[in-house]
Amino acid sequence: MGALGFILDAAEGERSWRLAEYVKRGGYAALKKIVSENIPPENIVAELKKSSLRGRGGAGFPTGLKWSFMPRQFPGAKYVVCNSDEGEPGTFKDRDILRWNPHMVIEGMIIAGYAMGCARGYNYIHGEIWDIYKRFEEALEEARAAKLLGDNILGSAFSFELQAHHGYGAYICGEETALLESIEGKKGQPRFKPPFPASFGLYGKPTTINNTETFASVPWIINQGGEKFLELGKPNNGGTKLFSVSGHVNRPGNFEVPMGTPFPELLALAGGMRGGRKLKGVIPGGSSAPVLPEEIIMECTLDYDSIAKAGSMLGSGAVIVMDETTCMVKALERLSYFYFEESCGQCTPCREGTGWLYRVVHRIEHGQGRPEDLDLLNSVTENIMGRTICALGDAAAMPVRGFLKHYKAEFEYHIQNKKCLVPEDVQRAGSGFFKVA
Amino acid sequence: MLSQESQKQIDREVAKYPAEQKQSAVMAALAIVQMERGWLSNEIIEAVANHLGMAPMAVYEVASFYNMYDLAPVGKYKITVCTNLPCALSGGVHAADYLKQKLGIGFNETTADGRFTLKEGECMGACGDAPVMLVNNVRMCSFMQPEQIDRLLGECQ
Ligand SMILES: Cc1cc2nc3c(=O)[nH]c(=O)nc-3n(C[C@H](O)[C@H](O)[C@H](O)COP(=O)(O)O)c2cc1C
Ligand code: SF4
Ligand code: FES
Numbered sequence: 001m002g003a004l005g006f007i008l009d010a011a012e013g014e015r016s017w018r019l020a021e022y023v024k025r026g027g028y029a030a031l032k033k034i035v036s037e038n039i040p041p042e043n044i045v046a047e048l049k050k051s052s053l054r055g056r057g058g059a060g061f062p063t064g065l066k067w068s069f070m071p072r073q074f075p076g077a078k079y080v081v082c083n084s085d086e087g088e089p090g091t092f093k094d095r096d097i098l099r100w101n102p103h104m105v106i107e108g109m110i111i112a113g114y115a116m117g118c119a120r121g122y123n124y125i126h127g128e129i130w131d132i133y134k135r136f137e138e139a140l141e142e143a144r145a146a147k148l149l150g151d152n153i154l155g156s157a158f159s160f161e162l163q164a165h166h167g168y169g170a171y172i173c174g175e176e177t178a179l180l181e182s183i184e185g186k187k188g189q190p191r192f193k194p195p196f197p198a199s200f201g202l203y204g205k206p207t208t209i210n211n212t213e214t215f216a217s218v219p220w221i222i223n224q225g226g227e228k229f230l231e232l233g234k235p236n237n238g239g240t241k242l243f244s245v246s247g248h249v250n251r252p253g254n255f256e257v258p259m260g261t262p263f264p265e266l267l268a269l270a271g272g273m274r275g276g277r278k279l280k281g282v283i284p285g286g287s288s289a290p291v292l293p294e295e296i297i298m299e300c301t302l303d304y305d306s307i308a309k310a311g312s313m314l315g316s317g318a319v320i321v322m323d324e325t326t327c328m329v330k331a332l333e334r335l336s337y338f339y340f341e342e343s344c345g346q347c348t349p350c351r352e353g354t355g356w357l358y359r360v361v362h363r364i365e366h367g368q369g370r371p372e373d374l375d376l377l378n379s380v381t382e383n384i385m386g387r388t389i390c391a392l393g394d395a396a397a398m399p400v401r402g403f404l405k406h407y408k409a410e411f412e413y414h415i416q417n418k419k420c421l422v423p424e425d426v427q428r429a430g431s432g433f434f435k436v437a
Numbered sequence: 438m439l440s441q442e443s444q445k446q447i448d449r450e451v452a453k454y455p456a457e458q459k460q461s462a463v464m465a466a467l468a469i470v471q472m473e474r475g476w477l478s479n480e481i482i483e484a485v486a487n488h489l490g491m492a493p494m495a496v497y498e499v500a501s502f503y504n505m506y507d508l509a510p511v512g513k514y515k516i517t518v519c520t521n522l523p524c525a526l527s528g529g530v531h532a533a534d535y536l537k538q539k540l541g542i543g544f545n546e547t548t549a550d551g552r553f554t555l556k557e558g559e560c561m562g563a564c565g566d567a568p569v570m571l572v573n574n575v576r577m578c579s580f581m582q583p584e585q586i587d588r589l590l591g592e593c594q
Contacts, residue, residue, distance in 0.1 A: 077455070087559070087560055087562060089522055089523050089560040090564055091560075091562060092562045092563050092564050092566075094562065095562045095563060126561075126562050127503070127504075127574075128558070128561035128562060128563075128577065129561070129563075129577065130575040163454075165453070165461075166464065166468065167503075168464050168467070168505040169503050169506075169559075170504060183461055185458075185460035185462065185489075185491075185495075186460075186498075187498055187499060187502040188502065188503075244564065244565060245565070246523040246524075246526070246527070246564040246565050246567065247523055247526040248527075252527070252564070252566075253565045254565065287560075318523075318564075322526060331522055331525075334521060334525060335522055338521055338560075341559065430526070431525070431526060431528040432528055433527075433528030433531035433568065433583075434582060434583060
């Protein structure tokens with residue numbers, strides 16, 4: 001865990017998630033200040049805008065701006081929804097936030113309810129993390145008992161109810177409109193946009209959806225001010241950010257560092273390369289972000305702008321590190337299989353295209369590739385991108401392009417020699433799984 | 438068809454949503470009955486539909502869309518191994534191979550004694566703890582090297 005941020009920083013140890021511990025760390029001070037001083041909702045939104053906080057779920061959309069889209073005068077129900085469906089391969093930060101600091105998310109969501117005039121909220125929690133879901137429910141109980149949730153919060157006129165919704169294994173439900181469908185008790189299939197959730201969201205009512213880490217950043221911004229948050233990071237990239245580092249490093253885990261931290265520093269925090277081996281490439285923002293080879297990523301700083309300039313995306317902050325023992329064709333094959341499996345099947349370019357991508361990469365990996373396959377892959381990606389209802393189509397296409405752009409020779413080698421550049425036993429040794437089955 | 442305990446749990450879930458949105462509890466209801474019975478038969482899906490005032494087909498659609506529901510019987514212990522890339526880089530696929538060899542079954546198969554079913558899983562949001570596996574949808578096991586896998590199998594009696 002990084003000691004530079006504020007989300008996981010003080011929250012360590014088995015009891016850190018409890019309400020009493022959170023309050024000891026200064027928790028719920030922001031909410032208390034807001035309700036006791038009757039702070040006008042627009043001031044909260046203005047503070048967020050000043051902070052330059054950008055959504056931590058992947059797209060990096062400015063949070064203050066998103067909140068300002070909610071129709072303040074709308075008379076009926078409005079909703080705040082938290083996206084804890086974390087399923088983008090490589091991403092495991094929201095699980096740790098909910099494990100060690102659930103009240104920070106709860107406080108952020110209550111403040112969001114206050115700022116946007118919503119009386120109800122839901123936190124959609126990834127299916128595979130049952131214990132975290134149960135813990136979140138317990139944290140909600142604590143908050144209710146302390147009058148931080150429910151009617152007349154802390155004796156004020158403001159009321160807000162919050163519930164947890166447990167997913168059950170569908171990556172696509174991380175897409176915000178699929179997530180809403182899922183809460184409504186349906187298959188998680190994304191909706192056409194527009195209308196956007198701010199006008200037609202949960203149960204057809206205005207709704208704002210943010211990522212877990214986004215909500216967790218809100219109390220700090222209220223306490224310390226938007227300007228201070230911005231100063232933690234760099235212009236246009238406010239704050240600290242959690243990076244989930246996985247793959248071929250000595251110490252995989254979450255590290256909370258200021259936006260704009262040079263990549264080599266993060267790599268060092270993660271204990272450096274496993275076994276001192278050579279870095280081959282890094283997927284910097286979750287599995288849909290294009291891979292970057294060593295010479296490019298080592299020059300990057302970790303913020304939306306620097307990674308975008310290098311031709312990839314900061315995304316969810318999931319940093320997948322691959323060393324020289326990695327077969328890049330096999331790596332892409334596994335990712336392509338994932339998108340093919342998880343496509344909801346509504347749009348033809350995505351449903352058919354993800355199947356094509358997987359089958360072609362699969363045959364290259366298995367020694368049956370044809371020389372024209374690389375052009376075929378490129379043309380399939382062209383036929384997917386920008387032609388689908390949701391961004392999963394693009395998410396499936398972008399890694400293919402990234403791998404082909406930077407590791408084309410390796411794909412060609414597979415096609416010509418019908419085998420891998422990296423011998424199987426070297427790959428196995430790289431994975432660190434000790435007993436050979 | 439639904440046990441009293443299941444009904445009680447389902448009604449607690451229903452209360453989380455606006456009164457006219459009972460259907461929102463369908464995912465939780467299916468999870469609850471699956472936890473009790475091991476898998477989701479057509480009869481139990483219909484019972485859930487009746488309880489929530491939904492069309493059975495609508496409940497079936499949900500049950501078949503989400504990966505963690507089982508529409509056919511599974512072993513007493515369903516072990517789902519994450520083999521997605523981040524885990525694979527740290528032994529996820531090798532851990533799955535090891536399990537296959539020890540249990541003598543492949544993915545989506547059940548041991549002859551009905552004790553184990555093996556499934557291939559997608560990212561569980563725990564990639565830093567690879568290899569990871571999930572037992573019966575609720576128990577996540579981290580850093581599963583051969584020794585830990587042996588111990589887990591021993592515990593699953
Ligand atoms: C296929 C797909 C999967 C997504 N998965 C997630 C996810 O697991 N968690 C998340 O917060 N956002 C995810 N998103 C992004 C959400 O749609 C949405 O933009 C985000 O939750 C908004 O929150 P933010 O503005 O705080 O980032 C996904 C998007 C797509 C297209
Ligand atoms: S792009 Fe793919 S996942 Fe998204 S709505 Fe279309 S078919 Fe479904
Ligand atoms: S890739 Fe296995 S848990 Fe994320």
